[in-house]
Amino acid sequence: MPGIDLNADIKFLPGVGPQRGKLLKEQMNISTLGDLLLYYPYKHIDRSRVYHTYELSGDMPFVQLRGQILSFTVEGVGRKRRLVGHFTDGHEVVDLVWFNGIDYTRRNYREHVDYIVFGKPTFFGGRFNITHPDIDPADSLMLSTMGMQPYYSVPDKVKKRGINSRTLEHLTNNLFGMLKEALPETLSPSIIGRFGLMSRDEAIRAMHYPKSAQQLSQATYRLKFEELFFVQLNILKTTQERQKRVSGYLFSRVGQLFNDFYYHHLPFPLTEAQKRVIREMHGDMKTGRQMNRLLQGDVGSGKTMVALMTILIALDNGFQAVIMAPTEILAEQHLATFQQLLGDMPVRVELLTGTVKGKRRKAVLEGLEAGDVHILVGTHAVIEDNVKFKRLGLAIIDEQHRFGVAQRGKLWSGYDMPPHVLVMTATPIPRTLAMTVYGDLDVSVIDELPPGRKPVKTLHQYDERRNSLYHELRTQIGQGRQAYVVYPLIKESERIDLKNLEDGYEQLRQAFPDLRISKVHGKMKPSEKDEQMRLFASGETQILVATTVIEVGVNVPNASVMIIENADRFGLAQLHQLRGRVGRGADQSYCILVTGYNLGQDTRRRIQIMTETCDGFEIAEEDMKLRGPGDLEGTQQSGIAFELHIANLGKDGQIVQQARDVAKEVLARESVCPAAENTVLWQRLRELNPNPMDWSQIS
Ligand code: ADP
Ligand code: MG
Numbered sequence: 060m061p062g063i064d065l066n067a068d069i070k071f072l073p074g075v076g077p078q079r080g081k082l083l084k085e086q087m088n089i090s091t092l093g094d095l096l097l098y099y100p101y102k103h104i105d106r107s108r109v110y111h112t113y114e115l116s117g118d119m120p121f122v123q124l125r126g127q128i129l130s131f132t133v134e135g136v137g138r139k140r141r142l143v144g145h146f147t148d149g150h151e152v153v154d155l156v157w158f159n160g161i162d163y164t165r166r167n168y169r170e171h172v173d174y175i176v177f178g179k180p181t182f183f184g185g186r187f188n189i190t191h192p193d194i195d196p197a198d199s200l201m202l203s204t205m206g207m208q209p210y211y212s213v214p215d216k217v218k219k220r221g222i223n224s225r226t227l228e229h230l231t232n233n234l235f236g237m238l239k240e241a242l243p244e245t246l247s248p249s250i251i252g253r254f255g256l257m258s259r260d261e262a263i264r265a266m267h268y269p270k271s272a273q274q275l276s277q278a279t280y281r282l283k284f285e286e287l288f289f290v291q292l293n294i295l296k297t298t299q300e301r302q303k304r305v306s307g308y309l310f311s312r313v314g315q316l317f318n319d320f321y322y323h324h325l326p327f328p329l330t331e332a333q334k335r336v337i338r339e340m341h342g343d344m345k346t347g348r349q350m351n352r353l354l355q356g357d358v359g360s361g362k363t364m365v366a367l368m369t370i371l372i373a374l375d376n377g378f379q380a381v382i383m384a385p386t387e388i389l390a391e392q393h394l395a396t397f398q399q400l401l402g403d404m405p406v407r408v409e410l411l412t413g414t415v416k417g418k419r420r421k422a423v424l425e426g427l428e429a430g431d432v433h434i435l436v437g438t439h440a441v442i443e444d445n446v447k448f449k450r451l452g453l454a455i456i457d458e459q460h461r462f463g464v465a466q467r468g469k470l471w472s473g474y475d476m477p478p479h480v481l482v483m484t485a486t487p488i489p490r491t492l493a494m495t496v497y498g499d500l501d502v503s504v505i506d507e508l509p510p511g512r513k514p515v516k517t518l519h520q521y522d523e524r525r526n527s528l529y530h531e532l533r534t535q536i537g538q539g540r541q542a543y544v545v546y547p548l549i550k551e552s553e554r555i556d557l558k559n560l561e562d563g564y565e566q567l568r569q570a571f572p573d574l575r576i577s578k579v580h581g582k583m584k585p586s587e588k589d590e591q592m593r594l595f596a597s598g599e600t601q602i603l604v605a606t607t608v609i610e611v612g613v614n615v616p617n618a619s620v621m622i623i624e625n626a627d628r629f630g631l632a633q634l635h636q637l638r639g640r641v642g643r644g645a646d647q648s649y650c651i652l653v654t655g656y657n658l659g660q661d662t663r664r665r666i667q668i669m670t671e672t673c674d675g676f677e678i679a680e681e682d683m684k685l686r687g688p689g690d691l692e693g694t695q696q697s698g699i700a701f702e703l704h705i706a707n708l709g710k711d712g713q714i715v716q717q718a719r720d721v722a723k724e725v726l727a728r729e730s731v732c733p734a735a736e737n738t739v740l741w742q743r744l745r746e747l748n749p750n751p752m753d754w755s756q757i758s
Contacts, residue, residue, distance in 0.1 A: 062240040065093035074230055079222060086217045092234060096242070097704055098227070099266045100209030103275065106177065107206045112151035117182045124148055124176045125197055128155070131165055144168065146176060153180070154188045173197035207269045231267050245743040246285060247736040250721060257281040280714070283706040287718035290495060290703070292740065293748050295722050307349030307479055308452050313341065314375035316404065317368065324402055332356075332507035333365050339503045340369050340481065344453075350479035356505030357675035358485045358639025359512065363396055365505070366455050369481060374406065374433050378452025378478075381435040383442070385458050387412045387585065388592050392614055393457070394436045411437035411446065413585075456482045485639065486632060488679055492708050495715065506676070514673040515621075515642040517650045519666050528622070528651060529570050535620050536574065536601050540646065542620035545637055547628040548581060548606035556606070557582065563624060564604045571602070579605040607633065616644035626652035627662045631682040634669050642673075661685055683708075 069089055070080025083089040089098055110122045126148030135141055142164055144155035155176065157164045168174070178192035211227040241260035250256070257265070262278040269275035329337075336354060343350035356362045370380040384390040394410045401408065409423045409432045426432035430449030435441055482500070520528055532542055544567065546560040557580065564578050577591040577600040595603040596615050603618075607629075621641045623634065634652070641648040652666055668681045708715065725737060 063092065063237055065096070065242075066091050069095060072230060073233055074226075079220075082217055082220055082222065086214050095227075095231060095234060096263055096267075098211065098231075099705060100224075101212050102210045103207035103269060104177075104210065105206070105272075106208045109175070112148050112153055112187070115151075115153070115180045115187050117180070119180055121177065121179050124153065125173065126176070127173060128168060128170050130170060133161065146174075152186060154184075154186060155192050155194075156188050156190045158190070168194060207272070207275065209267050235264060235267070245739060246288070247734075247740055249736060250288075250725075254284065254717075256284065259285070279705065282704075283711055283714050284718055286703055286706045287711065287715050288722055289744060289747055291715070291719040291722040292725065292744055294495065295719075295726055296744070299726060305349045305477065306347055307344070308376070308378065308476060309347045310341070310344035310372055310376040310378075310452070310479075312375050313372055316375050316406065317371040319404060320368070320371055320401070324400060324404065326400070327509065329364070330361065330505070330507045330509055332505040333361055336365055336503045336505055337368050339501075340365075341372055343501065344372065344479050349477050350481065351500050352481050353500040353502045354481055354483045354505070355488065355502060356483070356485065357508065358636060359643055360485075360505040360508055362457070362483045362485070362505065363393065364400075366457070366481070366483065367397060367400060370434055370453060370455070371406075373453040373479070376452065378450050379427070379430065379433055379435070379448050380453040380455065381437070381441055381448070381451060382455040382457060383437060383439065385438070387414065387438055387589060388613060389457065390436055390438050397434065397436065406433050407431060408434040408436060411435055411440045413438065413440055415440070451478045454478045454480050456480075458484060485636065485675075486679075492683065495708055511645065512642060513645075513647050515638055515648045515650045517638065517652065517670045517673070519626075519652050519654070519670055522653060522655050528653070531649070531651075532602075532620060532622070533571070535649070536571075539617075540619040541595065541598065541600075541615065541617050542602050542622065543618060543637075543640055544602060544604045544622045544624065546604070546606055546624050559624070560604060560606060567602060567604060574602060575600040576602045576604060579603065581606055607637070613640060614643060615640070619644065619646050619648040621648070621650040622653060623650065624653050626666065627654045627658055631665050631668060631678050631685070634665070635675055635678050638669070638673070684710075 068080065069075055069083050069091055070077050072092060072095070075083070083095075087098065089095050104121055106123050108123065109125050110119075112124060112126070115122065124146070126146055128144040128146050129152070130145050132143050132145070133140065134143055140158075140161070142157040142161040144157075144164075146153050146155050153176075155178075173196070175195045175197050176189065176192045177194070178189035180187045180189055182188075209224075209228055209231070211224045213223055213227065241258070242263055244251075244259050246256065246259070251258070256262075257277050259281070262281040265274050265278035266282065269278065336356075340350065340352060340354075343352060354362060354365065356365075366382060370382070373380045382393060384393055390410060390412050394408060397408050407426065409426060411420070411423055415423065415437075423432060423435070424445060424447070427435060428447050428449055435446075435448075440446075535542060544563060546556060546563060548556045548560075560578075560580055564576065567576055575594075577595045579588050579591045583591075591600075591603070592613070594600045595618075596613070598617060618641050621638055623629065623637055626634065629637070638650040641650060650669075652669060654662070654666070658666075664681075664685065668678060672678060706714065725740065728734065729737060
């Protein structure tokens, strides 16, 4: 007998038909028989044991009894009105109680018929009660009711049309009954053997109808492993192909400029992490392939220095370099930093932003085309069409999550040979997520802060205690420090937020009439904004009241206090970024999270995490646990080509690592000597991802 076609329309499954088929398709994404198999239950309840009524006790979670209903009575009035079925297994009497659907229930169940009753017993009024029990005729016992019973989540819309978890149970049960052949295996025998994995057939069956909790765990592991393995295999294979195809400039030399800078201009010794990362990048650039690297480093870890030294390698090999920052302030800051660090070295650095106009702009553009400008620092102005380099060899993007893929791509399009690309981010992403989301990029991590940094002391303060807050603020400013006061700005309620900021500003002016206060928010003209920032950066104002426009990259080492108002309205990543604005000098810095008294559990947890750690990676891990990986900032441009059904990048980090290692091995061996047993892997990969990404469009 031929096997069943799992790609067949779900409507052909006995018990479905056209109408239910449509519903399953539209509301639950179950279009084929195969989809139904992959619609896993969200929980199971152990129904392997039938209890006797005399065994019941008040602290049992769920029990199953077998017996008959002796009689029904309707008791109570109004909202207490209820139907009671007096049930017994021949020993004690247990009351089955319904507050809803009284008529329906009364009609549906009969006295003196054998039923299996399932529910949570409570002791009340001298006997055990089970409210709203599940009841099945004892002779209709299914496979499932003998062991672990699956519970499927069903949207309300579908439930209203008469399909519930029980219906799905029947349907999957039918389908498994019809399957005469084992479900095809997708992993190779050696992978299965090495990790002691369950076969795919057994795993999928066990996901629905496990024989034990242990079998269920093994099945879950096998399916998560499979899913993550193919994600990794897909990413690694794509990367490998890109690397084969996209050749890059060969930077064979570390020369005059780099060495001169390293031995004579470094203002401080590099951290070990900075050295390692520079070596990694040089390693890329001397291979003849295009570098495509993500540099992750916590706020203040010294990415700018790494960027400059990488640029010097490009210059030493006769190329130009560009660094693009998300804001004018940041671009100007990079320019100033570079100029100061390079001192009298023969390197020409120029700025290109929206405010560089007229003659100055013309000179910069000409210098770039002639090759006289060695380093260009700027905002997205650097990707305008009329910006032409003589020999662009390296493009760096700072705070990459602020740019879209297309914007980034423009930076290196239109060249015969693409420049090396380095994207830098201070948004820490847990390793396992980075492996997946940025799988197309090589990742370097600066996991060490420069020495002597004191962790920012972080405190939680309630709104009401503003006086003591102001007292602290005055003490700090009295010692010559500066402070940020930040307000949330969220689009939906912009007007209220702006009012909060204005009110806060007024309040501060009244509390500190002797101080000068800057104010910055998104509704201001860029020129006004820049002026206010400049006043603060130069120390002419002592307090900066701002919305999150300051979140990214501003460096004012003298600022030692960060007050975050309505801190409950910020996510962890943002709080961490904001806190990174202080703690940049030698002094002890403070971050004060201000909230009202009324806080949800997640918010309390967020604030607690902030007060306990300054480690961006630890915070990122916690953030992922709280929010799930999908939400993390910067991960929308995800590299995951297919949906995860069962694995969770936040929780299954270990399996991600394992799956990645195996995928790497498979690929490595494949290039030496393709193994016949891996055919099944490539076939599965093509099924999952029939249209691999076209890298020529991106880089
Ligand atoms: P980020 O990684 O957030 O961009 P920056 O590059 O702005 O960090 O560096 C933050 C500060 O740390 C700067 O003032 C920089 O001069 C300083 N810094 C960087 N590297 C070192 C180091 N190895 N030792 C001491 N200070 C350093
Ligand atoms: Mg930076």
